[in-house]
Every structure is written in C-alpha cells, then in structure tokens.
Amino acid sequence: MRILLVGEYSRLHNSLKEGLEALQHEVSIIATGDNFKKFPVDYSIHPKFFLDNKFLVFCNKVFFRIFKTDLQLAEKGIRFWFLLPKLKNYDVVQLINSNAIETYPFFSKFLLKRLFRQNKKSFLLVCGEDTPIIDFLLKDEVKYSILTPLLQNKKLAPNYHFSLKYTRKNYRDLYEFVSKKVIRIMVSDLDYKLPLPDKILIPNPVNIDKISFEPIVISQKxxxxxxxxxxxxxxxxxxxxxxxxxxxxxxxxxxxxxxxxxxxxxxxxxxxxxxxxxxxxxxxxxxxxxxxxxxxxxxxxxxxxxxxxxxxxxxxxxxxxxxxxxxxxxxxxxxxxxxxxxxxxxxxxxxxxxxxxxxxxxxxxxxxxxxxxxxx
Known part of the structure; x- marks a missing residue:
C-alpha cells in the first residue's frame, strides 16, 4: 500500500511510518516538523520565511497586530498547495488532527477537498486537542484535565489560545467537514477515548528497535x-x-x-x-x-x-x-x-x-x- 500521513506533533507518525515500512509498505509524511522539535518529514510545509527569518517574523507581528492575520498560517497552506501534485494516488491518507495542515480553516478545507479527491481512503486520528476533545473538557465532568487551570482561573485564557480556537465556528466547521469526509476516526490513548468512547483506540507506536533499554544502575546521585x-x-x-x-x-x-x-x-x-x-x-x-x-x-x-x-x-x-x-x-x-x-x-x-x-x-x-x- 501507498500511505500518506499528514501532520506530525510528537513523532507518532514517524514511528508509525517505520512500522509500516517494516511491513513493506510505502509511506510519506507531510508536515511542518512541529517548529523547534524538528521532526523528520518527507514533504515539508515548515513556514521558513515567517518563522526563521527574523525580519519577516517582525513584519508578521506588525501585520498581525494591524490585520489580525498570521502569515505563518498562510505560508503553510501555500506550501501544501504547491505540493498537492505530488500527493496523488495514495491508498490511505491519515490526518493527525482536523487542523493537520495548520493553515486557516477555510484554506484547509479547500486543500483537503483536493487531497481527498485525488486519493483513495481517508482517516482521522485524534491524538491531541481537537474540537470534540475541548468541548468535552470544557464541561468539567472529569476530576482533572489539561483545562483544569483555565476552569479554575479564567484569567489564564490567553495561555489557552491554541486550545480554545477549536471551539470557534471556523475550526468547528473544519472538524465537521473532516469527520464527514473520512471513513473512520481513531484515537491514540485514553485521554481521547474518554471524550470519544465510540472511537477505536490504537495505542501510540514506539520504535523499540531505535530505543535501547539500559537497566537503571544507581551508584551515586x-x-x-x-x-x-x-x-x-x-x-x-x-x-x-x-x-x-x-x-x-x-x-x-x-x-x-x-x-x-x-x-x-x-x-x-x-x-x-x-x-x-x-x-x-x-x-x-x-x-x-x-x-x-x-x-x-x-x-x-x-x-x-x-x-x-x-x-x-x-x-x-x-x-x-x-x-x-x-x-x-x-x-x-x-x-x-x-x-x-x-x-x-x-x-x-x-x-x-x-x-x-x-x-x-x-x-x-x-x-x-x-x-x-x-x-x-
């Protein structure tokens, strides 16, 4: 099979790729590399102009202050658009998040329509913050969660800008669009299974062949x-x-x-x-x-x-x-x-x-x- 993995936040998709390749499948990853974490990717949509160039970073901050538009997001989407001709004829496309392209939601929908149309099956993996996860956690029905500090102190809202964006109409619409287009939604651990009990749980893959085990020996500190x-x-x-x-x-x-x-x-x-x-x-x-x-x-x-x-x-x-x-x-x-x-x-x-x-x-x-x- 030819498999395209869209997005990478934690090395999950890299480890999955290594497992799939061991089973003789052809796998590609398209993602930003998650900024400072610099995860390996096959097709990069890293916004190097507006993230790596100090002058353009400053210009982007000024532009955002005036027009409320982040050119980093636009650059990611444009880079993805230029790569679309290469992202064809995959048997499986898997998104790591409804916002896997990390551009403006309206632009994401435009790009995903083309991506889904030129490939076969599409799937969504919920392994982090997304609309149904944040909706569930905001109900404050569990003993604690990543939103607990916010629920206890509303003044922390600026620190939760990334999380709360998923409750906005444009991101909510994006999740609804993706959820209707994909064949199936999976979750990667119990933190996402609890909010989405009807979804299949597939645990995170860990490449134990690349991670050597050394029994702990404590001789001093x-x-x-x-x-x-x-x-x-x-x-x-x-x-x-x-x-x-x-x-x-x-x-x-x-x-x-x-x-x-x-x-x-x-x-x-x-x-x-x-x-x-x-x-x-x-x-x-x-x-x-x-x-x-x-x-x-x-x-x-x-x-x-x-x-x-x-x-x-x-x-x-x-x-x-x-x-x-x-x-x-x-x-x-x-x-x-x-x-x-x-x-x-x-x-x-x-x-x-x-x-x-x-x-x-x-x-x-x-x-x-x-x-x-x-x-x-």
Missing amino acids: IIIFAGKNNSSAIKKGTAFFEEALLIILKKYGPRVGIIKVEDAPYKEYITLYNQAHILLDQVYGYDQGYNALEAMAKGKVVFTGAESEFTEHYNLTERVCVNALPDVDYLVNELSFLIENPDEITAIGKRARAFIEKEHHYIKIAQKYLDTWNLQ
Missing part, C-alpha cells in the same frame, strides 16, 4: 529530568513539578541531581534525559503521551498519566510508571519514596520497558492500523 515546553507548561502542570523539586532539593541535597531543559529540539531532548533515572512528564493526563512512552521504553521511571482507567484498560497489577497528580505534597512523597528505595526505580524501569514492548511495539501497532484501514 539519583538524577531527575524535568523538560519544559513553555507553550504547554500550564496544561502539563509543570509548576507542580517545579515546586516539588525545590522541596526535594532541600530535603535530599547532594543525593539528587536535577536536569532542566526548555523548548529543546527532539534530538537534543532525548539525548539530555539519557542519564536520568526519573523523568517528570505531566500531571493532568490519564494515559501516557509520546515523550513519556519513549522514556519508559528506555527504562526510565516516568511521572505521567496512569490513572485507574489506564491500569484497568491494560490489566496492570504493578506500576509501569508513576501516576502524577496536581498535588505538590503527593509528588514529593512519591519522589521521596523512590529516592529512599532505589531498587524500586530499577524494578519500575524494567516493567516500563516490558509494557512498551507488549502494548506499543511499533510493528504490532502498524498492523493494527492496517487492519483498521482495511476494514473499510
């Missing part, structure tokens, strides 16, 4: 890694980790080491956490995101989403990661337990790797996608 993406720090609850780390440093001093990173490219990010034993990911999740899964594949102990919905879904009786909560005292207690019981760090790390191999193996997951696409 216990190293804790805290990566920060400034654009999503509030939604991930990073402040809870930061406060907990201050207490841990005072409590344990030279027994622990802290690695802090902000907005690092993907290749740099994964290199920097290699020497860590514990990785702090997010507090507002029910399941693991992509960074957490890759760290677990390396055998790290990850503080992330691991709620009862997760343990029940996978029938787990022992911890493969630590369920992080928006509670500083709880985080301090969990970190303290691991620091004082380093054997447990080693044990969780081994179970984490085994879990990834069983439930997230990239070739097994690629086959699940093939089975789903071929059901139609």
Whole structure:
C-alpha cells in the first residue's frame, strides 16, 4: 500500500511510518516538523520565511497586530498547495488532527477537498486537542484535565489560545467537514477515548528497535529530568513539578541531581534525559503521551498519566510508571519514596520497558492500523 500521513506533533507518525515500512509498505509524511522539535518529514510545509527569518517574523507581528492575520498560517497552506501534485494516488491518507495542515480553516478545507479527491481512503486520528476533545473538557465532568487551570482561573485564557480556537465556528466547521469526509476516526490513548468512547483506540507506536533499554544502575546521585515546553507548561502542570523539586532539593541535597531543559529540539531532548533515572512528564493526563512512552521504553521511571482507567484498560497489577497528580505534597512523597528505595526505580524501569514492548511495539501497532484501514 501507498500511505500518506499528514501532520506530525510528537513523532507518532514517524514511528508509525517505520512500522509500516517494516511491513513493506510505502509511506510519506507531510508536515511542518512541529517548529523547534524538528521532526523528520518527507514533504515539508515548515513556514521558513515567517518563522526563521527574523525580519519577516517582525513584519508578521506588525501585520498581525494591524490585520489580525498570521502569515505563518498562510505560508503553510501555500506550501501544501504547491505540493498537492505530488500527493496523488495514495491508498490511505491519515490526518493527525482536523487542523493537520495548520493553515486557516477555510484554506484547509479547500486543500483537503483536493487531497481527498485525488486519493483513495481517508482517516482521522485524534491524538491531541481537537474540537470534540475541548468541548468535552470544557464541561468539567472529569476530576482533572489539561483545562483544569483555565476552569479554575479564567484569567489564564490567553495561555489557552491554541486550545480554545477549536471551539470557534471556523475550526468547528473544519472538524465537521473532516469527520464527514473520512471513513473512520481513531484515537491514540485514553485521554481521547474518554471524550470519544465510540472511537477505536490504537495505542501510540514506539520504535523499540531505535530505543535501547539500559537497566537503571544507581551508584551515586539519583538524577531527575524535568523538560519544559513553555507553550504547554500550564496544561502539563509543570509548576507542580517545579515546586516539588525545590522541596526535594532541600530535603535530599547532594543525593539528587536535577536536569532542566526548555523548548529543546527532539534530538537534543532525548539525548539530555539519557542519564536520568526519573523523568517528570505531566500531571493532568490519564494515559501516557509520546515523550513519556519513549522514556519508559528506555527504562526510565516516568511521572505521567496512569490513572485507574489506564491500569484497568491494560490489566496492570504493578506500576509501569508513576501516576502524577496536581498535588505538590503527593509528588514529593512519591519522589521521596523512590529516592529512599532505589531498587524500586530499577524494578519500575524494567516493567516500563516490558509494557512498551507488549502494548506499543511499533510493528504490532502498524498492523493494527492496517487492519483498521482495511476494514473499510
């Protein structure tokens, strides 16, 4: 089969591509590379004029202030339009989001109409924020979510511009358009299965052949890694980790080491956490995101989403990661337990790797996608 994957935010589509290629399929990715993360793509729609050129970045800011129009979005759409002649005769097209092209919604619909028309089957993968996800979370019916800070403090609305745009009519119309055009909608983890219970869940693929497992050996300090993406720090609850780390440093001093990173490219990010034993990911999740899964594949102990919905879904009786909560005292207690019981760090790390191999193996997951696409 010839398969086109549209969009890339976390390396999900790259890992899926690697699994599909191992099964002898031809796969291409078209995406921006997600700005500073710089994920590999086959066809790039990265807005290099209005993102990489400092003068044009300044001009765009002025233009936006006057006309409320972001030329970065226009550039992405134009680049996609020029590539359309090459995006033909694919057996499957999969969007990673209804807004996978990341241009203006009216332009997205125009481009997607052509894309869908010149290819065979089309699918939508919900693996992040999108209209039905934000609609569900705004109802405030779950114990917490990425919108909890906003629901507790409306003044944080400017920090949720990206999330709330999906409730606007133009983005809502785009989602409705895509949902009617695709054959099927899938979700990538329980954080999206809860809002969309009728959709099929296909877990994130993780290329374990590219991620080597090294059993944790603690000879001196216990190293804790805290990566920060400034654009999503509030939604991930990073402040809870930061406060907990201050207490841990005072409590344990030279027994622990802290690695802090902000907005690092993907290749740099994964290199920097290699020497860590514990990785702090997010507090507002029910399941693991992509960074957490890759760290677990390396055998790290990850503080992330691991709620009862997760343990029940996978029938787990022992911890493969630590369920992080928006509670500083709880985080301090969990970190303290691991620091004082380093054997447990080693044990969780081994179970984490085994879990990834069983439930997230990239070739097994690629086959699940093939089975789903071929059901139609």
